[in-house]
Amino acid sequence: MIKIDKKIFELRAGERIDILEVKKKEEVVYYSYNYKIQKDGEWILYIRWDNFQNQPHVDKYDENGNHIETTSSREKNLKQVIEVVDIFGRNLISMDLSRV
Amino acid sequence: MLRMIKKYDDKGKNEIMKDIIDKHGDLEKLKQRALRSGCRIPDRVDDYVVLDSLNKGAEYSFEYISRSSDAISSLTPRRIDMLSFLSKTDVKSITELSKLLKRDYKNVYDDIKALEEHGIISLKRHGKNKKPELNLDKFVIEL
Numbered sequence: 370m371i372k373i374d375k376k377i378f379e380l381r382a383g384e385r386i387d388i389l390e391v392k393k394k395e396e397v398v399y400y401s402y403n404y405k406i407q408k409d410g411e412w413i414l415y416i417r418w419d420n421f422q423n424q425p426h427v428d429k430y431d432e433n434g435n436h437i438e439t440t441s442s443r444e445k446n447l448k449q450v451i452e453v454v455d456i457f458g459r460n461l462i463s464m465d466l467s468r469v
Numbered sequence: 470m471l472r473m474i475k476k477y478d479d480k481g482k483n484e485i486m487k488d489i490i491d492k493h494g495d496l497e498k499l500k501q502r503a504l505r506s507g508c509r510i511p512d513r514v515d516d517y518v519v520l521d522s523l524n525k526g527a528e529y530s531f532e533y534i535s536r537s538s539d540a541i542s543s544l545t546p547r548r549i550d551m552l553s554f555l556s557k558t559d560v561k562s563i564t565e566l567s568k569l570l571k572r573d574y575k576n577v578y579d580d581i582k583a584l585e586e587h588g589i590i591s592l593k594r595h596g597k598n599k600k601p602e603l604n605l606d607k608f609v610i611e612l
Contacts, residue, residue, distance in 0.1 A: 370526075370527075370528065371522050371525055371526065371527035371528070372527060372528045372529075372530070373519055373522050373523070373527050373528065373529045373530070374530055374532065375519075375529070375530070375531045375532070376531070376532040376533070376534060377532075377533045377534070377588040378534045378535075379533075379534070379535035379536065379537045379539075379540055379587065379588075380536055380537070381536065381537050382537045382538075382539045389515050389518070389519070391518060391519075391522050391527070399518050401511065401514070401515055401518075403511065407586075410582075410586065414511065417508060417511055419508065419511075419514070421503075421507065421508065421514050421518070422504075426508070428508045428511070436508065436509040439508065
């Protein structure tokens, strides 16, 4: 059985992670974890981890939603991403993503 | 911690599929577009994965989790009444909702926008109107 879990995790005011996980027999076969910051009432995507086409990577976007860069990444799970966002918060935007 | 959960039945899943197809075209077209643009257009990739999985009979659930005190304080008694009303009544627009609740349009609009900001309500295009829809079946406040 395939399960699609869509979640919004609001960490603190103005910061959230939009989550999409597709599971087969409880194993996550696709994920996207989208770190967003609220600006003027709109939620802007800045950092995204996903494994589309089985290629785990992390993407960075500017405040207008334009894609800036892609860096390869190890497989991530939601717990790891929440930990990273809890530790670095908005500083993630200016960080070297290969180290995240 | 505030948690809200919604599980979609077949009707709900069909609506999600229809929304995606209306937005991007059929599965094959969307697949080609998603492969071409990749994460430059992230919504396209996620919509493709969702549509492909729903086509294969996937279950679908939505969960909203908040550690922010803003989310809990956004649930004023009037907004909780409105959520309860929306869980039992299908309304086509914010205007219709304000009339049924016998409340001022602007106040209802402001409440809808505040709840939409936290992902509790979605506004779906319905002809010329925007139809408010609940994103939850139940909510739980964990202490």
